[in-house]
Amino acid sequence: MWRNETRAHSRGKKTTPPLIPAAVPGKASVHDVSGNVGKRRVLLIGCPISFALIHAEKLTPQMKNGVGSSRCKPVEYKRLQAIIEAKRLQSDLIEQQVQKTRSAAKATKESSLLRQHRQVWSRECSRLQKAEEQIQEDFHHFLEQIRPNSLTDTAIFSLQEYELSLEREREMFRIATVEPLHQLRDDLCFRLHEVQHRQLKENPSNCEQIIPQINSVKDQQHDVIAKLHAEYLDVEEHLTSLGLEKYLTSTSDTSVNGEHIPKEVLDADCPYPDLKDSLIEAFQALSERYQSRLQSLQEQQQNTDRFCGWFPEDHKLFELTLSMYTQEVPNRRVLCMDMLLKLFPERTRLELMEHERLWDLQRFAQLQHKAVTQQWHRDMDELLARALVTLQEANHAHQEELKLHRDRQHQQDICYHLREKLQQWRAQQEEVARLEAAIAARQQEEGEARIKREQEKEAAIRSQQKEKVRVFYLKQQRRREILEQRDQERLANLRSVMEEQAKRDRQRVQFRAEMLQQRQEERETRELERQRGEQEKQNRLEALRKQVEVVVDADPERLMADTESWRNRNMNANHFEPHRPLYSINTYTDTQIVSDPRVRVEQALREAGLHQSQYAKELMSAIKPIKAPRRDTKSILKF
Numbered sequence: 110m111w112r113n114e115t116r117a118h119s120r121g122k123k124t125t126p127p128l129i130p131a132a133v134p135g136k137a138s139v140h141d142v143s144g145n146v147g148k149r150r151v152l153l154i155g156c157p158i159s160f161a162l163i164h165a166e167k168l169t170p171q172m173k174n175g176v177g178s179s180r181c182k183p184v185e186y187k188r189l190q191a192i193i194e195a196k197r198l199q200s201d202l203i204e205q206q207v208q209k210t211r212s213a214a215k216a217t218k219e220s221s222l223l224r225q226h227r228q229v230w231s232r233e234c235s236r237l238q239k240a241e242e243q244i245q246e247d248f249h250h251f252l253e254q255i256r257p258n259s260l261t262d263t264a265i266f267s268l269q270e271y272e273l274s275l276e277r278e279r280e281m282f283r284i285a286t287v288e289p290l291h292q293l294r295d296d297l298c299f300r301l302h303e304v305q306h307r308q309l310k311e312n313p314s315n316c317e318q319i320i321p322q323i324n325s326v327k328d329q330q331h332d333v334i335a336k337l338h339a340e341y342l343d344v345e346e347h348l349t350s351l352g353l354e355k356y357l358t359s360t361s362d363t364s365v366n367g368e369h370i371p372k373e374v375l376d377a378d379c380p381y382p383d384l385k386d387s388l389i390e391a392f393q394a395l396s397e398r399y400q401s402r403l404q405s406l407q408e409q410q411q412n413t414d415r416f417c418g419w420f421p422e423d424h425k426l427f428e429l430t431l432s433m434y435t436q437e438v439p440n441r442r443v444l445c446m447d448m449l450l451k452l453f454p455e456r457t458r459l460e461l462m463e464h465e466r467l468w469d470l471q472r473f474a475q476l477q478h479k480a481v482t483q484q485w486h487r488d489m490d491e492l493l494a495r496a497l498v499t500l501q502e503a504n505h506a507h508q509e510e511l512k513l514h515r516d517r518q519h520q521q522d523i524c525y526h527l528r529e530k531l532q533q534w535r536a537q538q539e540e541v542a543r544l545e546a547a548i549a550a551r552q553q554e555e556g557e558a559r560i561k562r563e564q565e566k567e568a569a570i571r572s573q574q575k576e577k578v579r580v581f582y583l584k585q586q587r588r589r590e591i592l593e594q595r596d597q598e599r600l601a602n603l604r605s606v607m608e609e610q611a612k613r614d615r616q617r618v619q620f621r622a623e624m625l626q627q628r629q630e631e632r633e634t635r636e637l638e639r640q641r642g643e644q645e646k647q648n649r650l651e652a653l654r655k656q657v658e659v660v661v662d663a664d665p666e667r668l669m670a671d672t673e674s675w676r677n678r679n680m681n682a683n684h685f686e687p688h689r690p691l692y693s694i695n696t697y698t699d700t701q702i703v704s705d706p707r708v709r710v711e712q713a714l715r716e717a718g719l720h721q722s723q724y725a726k727e728l729m730s731a732i733k734p735i736k737a738p739r740r741d742t743k744s745i746l747k748f
Contacts, residue, residue, distance in 0.1 A: 222443075222444065222447055225439075225440065225444055226444060226447075226448060229433055229434060229438055229444065230433070233433045252268060252269060252272065255268075286330070286333055289326075290326070290330070293323075293326060297323075370389055370392045370393070371392070371489075371493050371496075373493065373496075373497060374388055374389065374392065374493070374496050374497075374500075375389075377497075377500050378504070379500055379503055379504075380503060380504065380507040381503055381507075381520070381524050381527075383524060383528070384499070384500075384503055384524055384527055384528065385500075387528055387531060388496045388499065388500075388531070391492060391496070391531060391535060392489070392492060392496075394535070395485070395488055395489065395492060395538070396485070396489075398539075398542065399481055399482075399484070399485040399488075402481050402542075402546075403478060403481055403482070406474055406477055406478050406481065407478075417464055417467040417468050417471060418464070418467070419464060423453065424468075426452060427449065427452075427453075427461075427464065427465075427468070428468070430445065430448055430449060430452060431445060431465070431468075434448070442563065446458065446461065446567075449461050455588075455592075458567070458571070462564060462567070466560055469556065469560070473553060473556065477549060480549075484542070484545070488538060491538075492538075495531075495534060499527055499530070499531065502527065503523070503527060506520075506523045507520075510523075653710075653713075654706070654709075656713060657709045657710060657712065657713035658709065659703055659709065663699060663700040663703065665698055665699060665700065668699065704735065705734065705735060706732055706735070707729065707732050707734065710728065710729065710732060711725075711729065714728070714729075
């Protein structure tokens with residue numbers, strides 16, 4: 110008979126596969142070799158006494174004496190070893206399948222990235238082709254629209270002749286170099302097609318004759334390409350030496366002229382010189398404010414060069430690659446970084462990210478420079494419009510004043526009103542500029558935060574690929590050893606160039622230091638003059654204070670004491686002890702009141718009969734109290 114015997118296991122714990130126990134009389138255990146722990150079947154074999162269990166202690170002497178028993182069976186260790194070997198082979202096969210799956214996944218990922226790269230490059234290629242066609246059409250249209258100014262103007266015809274000569278040279282180059290290549294390619298394709306379909310082997314001698322020809326054509330094409338590249342560099346250097354950038358970029362759009370004042374304002378016939386001077390000062394203040402902002406931006410741009418520390422060709426390739434992968438491209442960040450790593454295998458991911466950050470900062474500074482310049486032009490136009498309107502209003506007001514017999518008071522009111530409007534508009538412009546600067550700073554902080562988040566995300570991804578990076582570094586070590594010698598030579602050349610540049614920089618620094626010392630001496634001279642004027646002003650004020658200072662000592666006890674008449678009148682009256690006041694009185698004593706300089710100055714002005722004059726009002730408004738008032742007692746009302 111069979112019965113089930115359940116083992117007791119602790120819940121929530123993972124147990125190891127049980128060992129095969131020794132055989133016990135009356136029981137034959139059957140276990141799962143794979144390690145499954147659960148129920149154990151026990152076979153009870155009949156004995157002379159029905160259903161009697163023989164204890165292990167009774168069987169021990171028989172086993173020691175060499176007496177066997179039919180109730181015990183030997184363990185088959187060879188069969189178990191074979192099962193273990195089979196399981197081990199099965200696990201090795203599974204591991205091989207996992208490795209194949211990983212390799213297939215890696216190849217699939219690489220093919221997916223290449224497919225996405227191909228889509229981006231095909232779209233960029235079509236866009237560049239359209240742009241090239243558009244530029245050629247514009248150029249031909251420009252040449253067709255040009256007309257000579259006179260009979261002696263032959264430059265236009267020379268341009269047309271030069272265009273025709275370029276067309277002829279291009280056609281000759283195509284016939285001499287491109288057409289033979291196409292013919293050779295068609296011939297080779299035909300030979301390969303014939304071999305594949307007819308299953309014929311080419312004659313080795315014939316192949317040996319064709320291969321040198323192909324290599325010769327390759328060498329010729331390499332020479333042609335090298336020659337074209339050299340000509341391209343010569344033309345580019347020639348164009349750079351001509352200095353055409355200053356004609357392509359308008360200086361009025363990229364710089365702020367602090368001395369620029371419109372002729373409409375300078376040549377305007379203004380009846381009020383103060384108003385005209387204030388308008389000129391407004392133009393100068395506007396230009397100076399924008400000049401300071403542009404100077405701060407230029408100082409930020411001077412920290413990095415134009416190419417962010419890279420070679421011009423590498424930087425242009427980097428910039429072109431980033432421009433291809435726009436924000437609309439799916440998975441843009443991964444594709445862009447993958448392409449950059451392929452284009453610049455000698456640079457690490459951190460170097461590429463740092464270069465991208467520097468380039469973003471440079472672009473942001475350039476955009477800020479352009480925005481500030483545009484704002485300056487816009488504010489100058491607005492200020493010019495307002496100035497013209499103000500001048501028209503001033504002329505109209507002057508005409509009205511001439512009709513009203515040149516009333517002087519009316520002129521002063523109009524000038525004050527116009528000046529107040531101009532100051533109010535200037536304050537509004539300053540507030541707008543301040544808000545725009547704050548918005549630009551917040552945008553820069555958001556851009557840096559976004560870059561930081563992307564860096565953290567990529568750092569998390571790189572932490573999972575440390576092993577791959579280590580293998581990559583081992584491969585790169587051999588390449589570094591090869592490039593070390595070339596870098597040393599390049600370093601020596603760069604050091605010589607840097608020493609010459611450092612020499613020139615020291616001369617420039619010395620010159621700038623002398624200029625700075627001269628300006629500092631001028632500022633010190635102006636500061637001494639200002640301090641001397643301030644000291645004279647303080648001396649005059651001290652003399653005025655001495656004239657109005659108090660000469661009588663304060664006696665608050667005598668002031669608050671009872672008089673003799675009061676004492677005599679109340680001597681016989683019923684005197685009672687006054688109660689303590691219910692509330693404490695908080696006020697000022699006469700000493701505190703008299704100690705206030707405003708009281709003494711007002712008393713002196715009153716004695717002099719000047720307390721109602723404009724001088725007294727300005728003087729009293731300029732005097733500060735001994736103790737500053739609390740901020741919660743200030744009033745916005747003006748009297």
